Amino acid sequence: MADKESGRARGGRRPSGALLGVLPFFVYVTIFLIVPTLIVVIGAFFSQGSFSMVNIKALGESAVKTALWQSVILSLVTAVLGAVIGAVLAYAVSTAREGGIVKRFVTSLCGVLAQFGGVALAFAFMATFIGSGILAGLSSESGGLWLYAWNKGLILVYLYFQIPLMLIVFLPAVEGLRPQWREATETLGGSTFTYWRKVAGPILLPSFIGALLLLFTNAFSAYATAKALISQGTPLLPLGIDGALSSEVVLGQQDVAKAMALEMMVVVAVVMTIYTILDKRASRWLVK
Amino acid sequence: MTGQRAAFRRKQAIMRRVVIGLVLLFFAVPLYGMFSDATKDVAGKHWSLATWRTLLDFPKISTKYPDLKTGFLASVGLAVVTVVVMLVLLVPTMTWVRLRLPGLTRTVEFICLLPLTVPAIVLVVGLTPIYSWLTGWLQYFFGPTIGSSTIWLALAYVVLVLPYAYRALDAGLRAIDVRTLSEAARSLGAGWGTVMWRVVLPNLRTAVLSASFLAVALTLGEFTIANLFSRTNLQVAMYLLGKSDAQISVAVGLLSLVFAFVVLFAMSFVGGARSATSPMTRLRRAKKEPA
Amino acid sequence: MFRAPTRRTALVAAASVAAALGVAACSAPSSSSTSTSTSGGGANAASATSAQALGGMDALVAAAKKEGALNVIALPPDWANYGEAITAFGAKYGIKVTSAQPDASSADEIAAATRLKGQPTAPDVFDVSQTVADANKATFAPYQVATWSTIPADRKDSTGVWVNDYAGYMSVGYDSAKVPAPTSVADLLKPAYKGKVALNGDPTKAGAAFAGVQMVSLAEGGTAADISKGVDFFKNLKKAGNFLPVDPTPATIQSGQTPVVFDWAYNNAPISTKLTTWKTWIPDNAILAAYYVQAINKDAPHPAAARLWEEFLFSDEGQNYWLKGAAFPVRYDAMKAAGTLDATALKSLPAVTGTPVTPTDADNTTAKDYLTKNWANAVG
Numbered sequence: 001m002a003d004k005e006s007g008r009a010r011g012g013r014r015p016s017g018a019l020l021g022v023l024p025f026f027v028y029v030t031i032f033l034i035v036p037t038l039i040v041v042i043g044a045f046f047s048q049g050s051f052s053m054v055n056i057k058a059l060g061e062s063a064v065k066t067a068l069w070q071s072v073i074l075s076l077v078t079a080v081l082g083a084v085i086g087a088v089l090a091y092a093v094s095t096a097r098e099g100g101i102v103k104r105f106v107t108s109l110c111g112v113l114a115q116f117g118g119v120a121l122a123f124a125f126m127a128t129f130i131g132s133g134i135l136a137g138l139s140s141e142s143g144g145l146w147l148y149a150w151n152k153g154l155i156l157v158y159l160y161f162q163i164p165l166m167l168i169v170f171l172p173a174v175e176g177l178r179p180q181w182r183e184a185t186e187t188l189g190g191s192t193f194t195y196w197r198k199v200a201g202p203i204l205l206p207s208f209i210g211a212l213l214l215l216f217t218n219a220f221s222a223y224a225t226a227k228a229l230i231s232q233g234t235p236l237l238p239l240g241i242d243g244a245l246s247s248e249v250v251l252g253q254q255d256v257a258k259a260m261a262l263e264m265m266v267v268v269a270v271v272m273t274i275y276t277i278l279d280k281r282a283s284r285w286l287v288k
Numbered sequence: 289m290t291g292q293r294a295a296f297r298r299k300q301a302i303m304r305r306v307v308i309g310l311v312l313l314f315f316a317v318p319l320y321g322m323f324s325d326a327t328k329d330v331a332g333k334h335w336s337l338a339t340w341r342t343l344l345d346f347p348k349i350s351t352k353y354p355d356l357k358t359g360f361l362a363s364v365g366l367a368v369v370t371v372v373v374m375l376v377l378l379v380p381t382m383t384w385v386r387l388r389l390p391g392l393t394r395t396v397e398f399i400c401l402l403p404l405t406v407p408a409i410v411l412v413v414g415l416t417p418i419y420s421w422l423t424g425w426l427q428y429f430f431g432p433t434i435g436s437s438t439i440w441l442a443l444a445y446v447v448l449v450l451p452y453a454y455r456a457l458d459a460g461l462r463a464i465d466v467r468t469l470s471e472a473a474r475s476l477g478a479g480w481g482t483v484m485w486r487v488v489l490p491n492l493r494t495a496v497l498s499a500s501f502l503a504v505a506l507t508l509g510e511f512t513i514a515n516l517f518s519r520t521n522l523q524v525a526m527y528l529l530g531k532s533d534a535q536i537s538v539a540v541g542l543l544s545l546v547f548a549f550v551v552l553f554a555m556s557f558v559g560g561a562r563s564a565t566s567p568m569t570r571l572r573r574a575k576k577e578p579a
Numbered sequence: 580m581f582r583a584p585t586r587r588t589a590l591v592a593a594a595s596v597a598a599a600l601g602v603a604a605c606s607a608p609s610s611s612s613t614s615t616s617t618s619g620g621g622a623n624a625a626s627a628t629s630a631q632a633l634g635g636m637d638a639l640v641a642a643a644k645k646e647g648a649l650n651v652i653a654l655p656p657d658w659a660n661y662g663e664a665i666t667a668f669g670a671k672y673g674i675k676v677t678s679a680q681p682d683a684s685s686a687d688e689i690a691a692a693t694r695l696k697g698q699p700t701a702p703d704v705f706d707v708s709q710t711v712a713d714a715n716k717a718t719f720a721p722y723q724v725a726t727w728s729t730i731p732a733d734r735k736d737s738t739g740v741w742v743n744d745y746a747g748y749m750s751v752g753y754d755s756a757k758v759p760a761p762t763s764v765a766d767l768l769k770p771a772y773k774g775k776v777a778l779n780g781d782p783t784k785a786g787a788a789f790a791g792v793q794m795v796s797l798a799e800g801g802t803a804a805d806i807s808k809g810v811d812f813f814k815n816l817k818k819a820g821n822f823l824p825v826d827p828t829p830a831t832i833q834s835g836q837t838p839v840v841f842d843w844a845y846n847n848a849p850i851s852t853k854l855t856t857w858k859t860w861i862p863d864n865a866i867l868a869a870y871y872v873q874a875i876n877k878d879a880p881h882p883a884a885a886r887l888w889e890e891f892l893f894s895d896e897g898q899n900y901w902l903k904g905a906a907f908p909v910r911y912d913a914m915k916a917a918g919t920l921d922a923t924a925l926k927s928l929p930a931v932t933g934t935p936v937t938p939t940d941a942d943n944t945t946a947k948d949y950l951t952k953n954w955a956n957a958v959g
Contacts, residue, residue, distance in 0.1 A: 018388040022396075025381040029399050032447045036414025037406055043413070063955045085311070092307035095300050106308060108552035111501035112545055113315060114452075115509040120322070120541030123830055127538075128321035131835035132332055135317065144836075145774050148824045160318065163311065168502055169455040172495040176463020207459045214455045217404035224512070231826035232781050233959040238407045245409055247784040248685035248708050250951055254413070261410040268405040272398055325834045330853050332834055355677075416694045423698050436698050518650065518679040518691060518700040531656050531681050534829035534853065 037265070044259040048252075055259035063234055068263065070150055071220060071237040078158040079215035085159070086166020086215075087174075087208060093167065094174040107171065110164035117161060122228035125157050150226070150235040157225060162215050169214060173207035205282045213275045217268050237264060319542065326539035339535040343543065349529075359525030362438040366521060367507040367551075369442035371500045374449050379496065382457055383488050386466050400454035403447050408512040415444055419517065438519040445507050452506065453499035460495020501552055508548045522547075624883035628739060629723045630890065633883070636725065639890065640672065642883035648675045649884040652691055652702035653683040657829060659745060659845040660904025667900065668891050674884055684785065685711035692718060692876050703885035705874045708786040710943060712741045712872040719874040722886055724893040729913035734870065743870040744892060745845075745906040748861050748931060749787075749794035752847030756856040757838040764798035764812070764862055768819050772839060776816060777823040777831075779842040783954050790869050791841035792954075793938060793946060798865035803938035804945040807953075814957040822958065832857065844929045848905035859905075861931050868935040870909065895919040903927055 047054045058064065089106075096102040128135050130144040147153035177200055185195040223238035234240040237260055244257035329336040343349065350357055378400075385392050403411065422443075427435030466488060473487045489496065511523040526544055530537025624642050627633045633642065643649075649668075656662025656678075669676045679700070680687060685707035695701035705712075705719070712719075716736075723739040734743035751761060759771055767776050780788040796802065796809030816822040827837040833854050840847065847859040873892065879885040891897045898908035903924035914920045938946070 018384070021384040022381050022389060022392065025377055025396070028377055029447070029450075031418065032415070032443055033399065033402060033450075036411060036418055037402060039414040039417065040406065040410055063959075066959075088307055089311050092304045095304050096308075102308065104553060104556040106312075107498075107501065108549055108556055109312075109315065111505045111552045112509075112548045114502060115505040115548075116545060117509075118511065119828065120538075120545075121318075122825075123325075123538060123541070123828075124318035124322045126321075126825070126831060126836045127325045127834060128318050133321050134324070145820060145823070160315070164315075165452070165502075168498050169452065169459060171459075172456055172498050173459035173463055175494050176460070203463075207462055210455055210458060213401070214404075214451060217401055217451065221404050221407045223407055223409070228826050230824045232778070232822075232824040233955050235959075238409075241407055242409055243781065243784045245413070245690070246684045246687045248711050248786045249783055249789045249947060251686060251710065251714050254690075257410060258413070261406055264407070265402070265405040268401065269398075272401065276394060325830075330833060412694070420694075420697065432699055436700060515680050516687075516691065516694070518652070518677075518695055518702070520677075528678060528681060532662065534833040537828075537830050538834075 040258045040261050041265070043255055044262040047255050055255045056262075058256050059259055059263055064237075064240060064260065067234045067237045067240050068267070070235055072267065074150055074154060074158065074236065075216045075219035078155055078162050078219045079212055081155075082159055082162025082166050082215050082219075083170075083208065083212045086163045086211075087170055087204075089163065090167045090170040090174045093171060094177070107168065110167040112164075114161055114165035114168055117222060118224035119228045121157065121160065121225045125153070125160075125229075129153075148229050150230060154226060154229060157229065158219050158222065161222075162219060165218060166211055166215060169211045170207060173204055173211075177203065202282070206279055209275060209278050209282060213271060216271060220264065220268065319545070322538050322542045326535050326542060330535070339533075339539050342533075343536060343539050353525065353529050355520050355525040356529060359520045359522045362520060363508055363522035365439050366442045366445060366510075367504045369439060370445040370449060370507045371503045373442065373446045374453050374499070374503050375496065377446065378450070378453055378457060378499070379489065379492070380484055382454070382461060383466060383470075383484060386461055387470055397454065397458075400450040402450075404451045408448070409516070411444075411447075412513055412516045415513075419444075438514065438521055441514055441517065441519055441521070442507075444513055445503075445510060448510070448513075449499075449503040449506055452502040456498035456502065457492065457495050460492045460498070463495075464491045497556070497558075501555065504551060504555065505548055508544070508551065624886060625720070625877075625879070627882075627886060628721050629727075630725060630886070633886075636890070639883060639887055643674060643881070643887040644672060646881040646884045647673070648677065648699075649881055649888055650677050650679060650700060650703045651888070652679045652705070653681065653685070653688050654678055654706060655681040657846070657849055658904075659747070659843075659906040660849070660900050663903070664892070664897060664900040667896070668888060671891070672887065674887075689715050689718060692878065696878050699880045701878060701880050702876055703879040703881050704888055705872075705876065706744065707872050707874065709743075709870065709872055709940070710786070712874060713940070716740050718877055720877040720879070720882070720885075722875050722889060724890050726893045726910060726913075729910050730893070731909070731912070734909050741872045741874045742889075742893070743909045744873040745901045745908050746868045746870045746937075747843035747845045747906055748929060748935065749790045749865075749867040749869075750842065750844040750847050750859050750861045750929065752832070752840045752842060752850065752857060752859050754832070754835065754838040754854065754856050755858050757835060760858065761839075761860065764795055764865065767821060767839065768812075768815055770819075772821045774820060774823060775837075776821050776839040777825055777827040777837040777841070778813070779827055779840060779846070781954075783951055786869075787843055787846075788841070789943075789946070789950070790843075790867055790938075792950065793942075794841070794862075794865050794867040796946075797867060797936060798862050802942070803867065803936055804942040806946045806949055810950065810953050810957050817958050824958070829853075843906075845901075845904050845906040848927060848929055859929050861929055863931075863933050866931050866933050866935040868907070868937050870937070899924050905929060 044055050045051060045053070093103055093106050125147060127133050129138065129147050130136060136144070181199050182195055185199055190198070221238060223236070223242055226236055227239055227242060230239070234243060241257045241260045244253035244260065247253060325332070326339050327335055327337065329338065381396065385396055406414070422440065423436055426440060429435070469487050469491065470483045473483045478487070508522060510521065511527065514521040514524050515527070522544065526540045530540045624633060624639070630636045630639045633639050651665065654661040654665065656665070665676050665678060668674065677700070679702065680691065683691065688702060688705050688707055689711060692702050692705075707715075719740045721739040724742070727739070730742060736742070751764070753761065758775055761767055766772075778788045778791050779785065782788040782792045792806055792809040792813065793803045794809075795812045796806040799808040799812050801808035813822060823837060825831065825837060827840045827842070829850060831837040832840060832850055844859055844861060847857070851857040851859070873889060875882075875885045875889065893910065895914060898910050898914060899921040901908045902921055905927045907928065908914070911920070
């Protein structure tokens, strides 16, 4: 309530006036995001042009359930590992000289690698670990099959874009830490641990959790790289969607693909809710 | 005390070198794998520059693959338009929500994350009617050529960029106290436009740059949507070129990374090192300069 | 505190939906007239069922040149020598050929036509699998090429809605520098092939991989309809640690990551021009042949060029391009009788001894049902 009143006092406008400020954004996303999403969501409940729960029922098949489960695990593992390693990297980079070559080089490289994927990325790893690649010795006994397993090789491959993404989205938060705060902590007799526990940690935590959420969804929806490495079966949900959309053997599964997409949205909505609760806790901790 | 600080700095420098060194090594190894594959002869036994020679023979390659130039120009245009639309759409909205409509924070955040829940292949299904409607109008106004130009894909790319841009900008906004800054500026008589342009934006330099980085990298690397809408951007053209020869496809993949890196590296020099000054100092400075 | 945001959210949502709908409700006026004006003289080409209907071949060429462009889709340049055929067509008639989505599936081709309907980038012609063609006849325009009478009757729709264009034999490609030459399909289960055997795609999604399983089924004593033996083979291959789940590409073949690949002979054979140790082998007891289908998009943005492309593909010249790419052109018998087969191109066709099996629709349906139920468990 306090927010609203002070807003009124400051701007001298009613809240509906303030709403005009966000209207362009909402109109844009309605056209290019909400409507397309709704088309997909509604499509999930239609089969051959009439209302039906067939597609939703198809989600109960054991192959789809396994794919969902494995997708969640893969996304969670690569999000946590990527976030931790990426955060450490971000901190290391933030201590480099502002405007120095190290910082520019690492951030530019990470910007590129964060969006690197597909057949090219899959090939890069194959060229490294299989055949005459420089690290092929590591996998000579197993024939390199570990690289094509969703719970082994794919984790490593996903980290290749998760860590750079973490650096890019987390660096602004780390750079927001001011050296004066550390100095103040030291002046007051605080140790490095105290600084991280009481000052930097609480400030960074909300951004860290937010970035974790982004990394999770990023891995969750990635498919081109996985498709190039594992083309047999349906180890991950996005691969199931791709297969349902473009199968030339079993036709007419487009609506099932929409149902799977709906399932993905539900998962992210659930994760988003957990995040909201965590973020509120974190904010409260911050106030303390 | 100074000795202690110097020791701390030394320790920090060592930590920095070790961490950055290890991560860069992890990044470098697969890239080297690609490089060595493209730089060998067909049998994979001896080093050879044949692939690079074919690829860097610009006059020949541009006459043989005219799409490459079209795709290159299209991607550069797409990158610029995507970044501009994204910033114009997101920075004021996010700041405004923070200042005046905090209740909408979650809604905006969820919307911005939504594109990641819908894989690009599915988003295309949803975008199909939108684009057939949009293209109809664009062709009506601008004629069939411009109406079905690749550049309009930027409108969809903005949506793809939202999750990354939101996170980067949000981290930046959390790091500065927008409310205090804007209240200070407002109490000194600045209008909302001035607050946005002279106070908020300069303080968000790193965040805006991060968001733009991701937008440019995403646009230059985007393949799925352009491919499915049969529009030629850089990746689509390069992919087609790569289909002509296996080693060229690998070299092309590496080259497009190098190109994106060069663009981002150049971008990182834009704006200069201004963020070293504190926000309040800058606010004072902004006040002194004529509005 | 909690109510205000909800009300605001609802308000914004309502306002933005209203604003969006306001613009979305009306579509561009006369979008159909703009599309006809772009095709110019092609207005009657869109309904022409033969070159005669347009006033002869010269009139068709003139109309196609006026359109000046052709959009093809899902034609990788290394697939059945399409790269050379496209270049030759473009040079011969001065028509700019745009090749979209080279790696798309047959289903993707139809999806693209629906998605891009009314736009100048929509595909003009299709090259699809028989299954997809049968399911989408309504999206094709009937057309009979000049060489229509020399195409066997069981290889075309009687009205010309679709026509078989070329056939391929399912084959095993292998790098003789990396693995011993297989003498039977069962050889591939041996330890020498550990982590080395790949199938071109998932058989429940890709036609080539589907045919691969059918071929193995024949080799193992099954049929094209009863593919249980084929699925069992891949199950054992996986158990032996020999089966690679990776999607093979020319890049993975050349750099040695996929030393054994099940794929159409017209995909495997051309690789040996680059990688000389790459051999294409068709087992004598399992010769599986399947035809692909040509069709014209009924909403083709370049209807005359689309028809000219078909004329080109089914001419002796076009058929020889496929032959050169190790594909078996549909007019093979007629051209052999007339002596118009390209003798050098003929050599690239892989040698087969035995009778090829061409699966029927019924075979494919039975096989598909078994596959969808059992494949994931076999290799998952």
